[in-house]
Amino acid sequence: MIMLRALTLFLALTLTFHASVGEAGPIRIKDLVEFDGVRGNDLVGYGLVVGLNGTGDGLRNSPFTEEIMSNILERLGVNVAGEQFRARNVAAVIVTGTLPPFSRTGGQIDVTVSAIGDASSLLGGTLIMTPLNAADGQIYAVAQGTIIAGGAVAEGEAAQVVQGVPTAGVIPAGARVEREVEFDFAGLSSIRLALRTPDFTTAARIEQAINSEFGRGIAAMTDAGTVRLDVDGARMRSPAHVLGRVENILVEPERKARVVVDQRSGTIVMGEDVRISRVAVSQGNLTLRIEEAPLVVQPNPFAEGETVVVPRTNAQIEEELGIGLAEVPDGTSLSEVIAGLNALGVAPRDMIDILKSIKAAGALHAEFVVR
Structure with missing residues (x-):
């Protein structure tokens, strides 16, 4: 069966409306901006996970795992020169984390551990002491601990079932800060507030507040x-006291009218300020069914001839009765826009096509984002 969907859009006279735009509730400035200089720093390291239940790297396919394992054993006083390893309980990993602003020596941060070889799972593994470097090449933290992986693996001789991603996991508070980022915050005479969503109206309201x-x-x-x-x-007394007072000031941010749709899941998200002009929409379904029913024809007994297959095709076209032409009035609020679209009685995926057509017709007054 081949399904064809026909979407027909009839436009009525578009009317311009002057409805007042709804505003969001008051939001703290700390939730709207980033303070200049108050930022984290990304860390990365290369380490080794041990204690795996036969799910580690194959050392023939991952020679770097054998190299780092030899280096660690030699630092611990074990001479492994010329030895060959065939262990399946170790895996080479990349460790990542973020050093929060104003972190002090001795503090702890979370880290993420990800396999880089052919290990099938990091479940139950333990990360060996791994230095974490920043972009300047300096070591700022050291990570070690038991990995909490986010998946599961079950396998037998002929089948394997994997749920989630067992080759990556986290270690809560798994790294300890060893070096602080030098930043003279107390000596600042001015600070810039960077809006997460730039907008002239919101910036002016922050200034006024x-x-x-x-x-x-x-x-x-x-x-x-x-x-x-x-x-x-x-x-x-200090910039810290100033920001402590500024960050809790309430401001009503201004937002762009935006419609976001996800075609894969059929999700539609609309902002409160989305408006739609008067428009008429008609939506219907056209179904084409093609069925093959070949017929086998055989000759009579003891007669000359051969068996042949005669093709038989049954083709039908069905058109579902729609609701005709439905009018979506001027939308003065998000609820009225939704009510107007729901009046068409269409599924979310069909509604995405309708919204695209309404936007193409110039009746949807919002930024249309398709993911």
């Missing part, structure tokens, strides 16, 4: 994504 809170003009918007904060003008 901070100046109202301090009673003086210590904040200035420089562009849609940046607000500069004068720390000295705040007349407080």
Whole structure:
């Protein structure tokens, strides 16, 4: 059976509307911006996982595993020069993590462990002491501990079942900070606030809210994504005290009208500010069925001839009765837009096609994002 779906869109006269745009509730500034200089640093290291139940690297296919295992044993005083290993309980891994801002020596951070060889699982493995380097090549943390893998493996002689990803896992608080990032935060005279979603209106509201809170003009918007904060003008003891007061100020952010659709899962997400002009839509389904029923014809007994297959094809076209032409009125809120689309009685995947057509017709006033 071959399924063909026909989507017909009839447009009525588009009307321009002037509905007021809804605003989001007050949000803390700390949830809207990043403070300049207050950032994490990525760490990476190369290590060895031991204690695996026969699910480690095949050393013939992963010679780097044998090399790192020899280096670790030699550092522990075991002479393995010229020896050949055939163990299946070790695996070479890449260890990654993020050093949070203002981390101090002795603090602990989470790390992620991922196999780089042909190991089939890291379940039950233990990561051996692994230095973690930053982009400058310096060691900032050392990781070690038992891995919590996010999958499971079950296998027999003729079949194997894998759920999740057992070749990657995490070690909560598995790395200890050994070096601090040098940053003179207390000596800053000004700090930039970088908006996570640049917007001129939101930046202007942040500027106004901070100046109202301090009673003086210590904040200035420089562009849609940046607000500069004068720390000295705040007349407080330190930049930390200034940010501690600034980050809890409430601001109503402005958002773009946006529709996000995921064609694989049929998910549709609409922002509150999505508006739709008056439009008429008709949606119907056309089904074409083709069935093959060949007929075998044989000659009579003791007669000359041969068996042949006669093709028989049954073709039908069915068209489901739709709801005709349905009108979606001017949308003044998200709930009215949804109600208008649901009035068509279509599935989410068909609704995605309708939204695309409405956007192409210029009746959907929002950014349309397809993933």
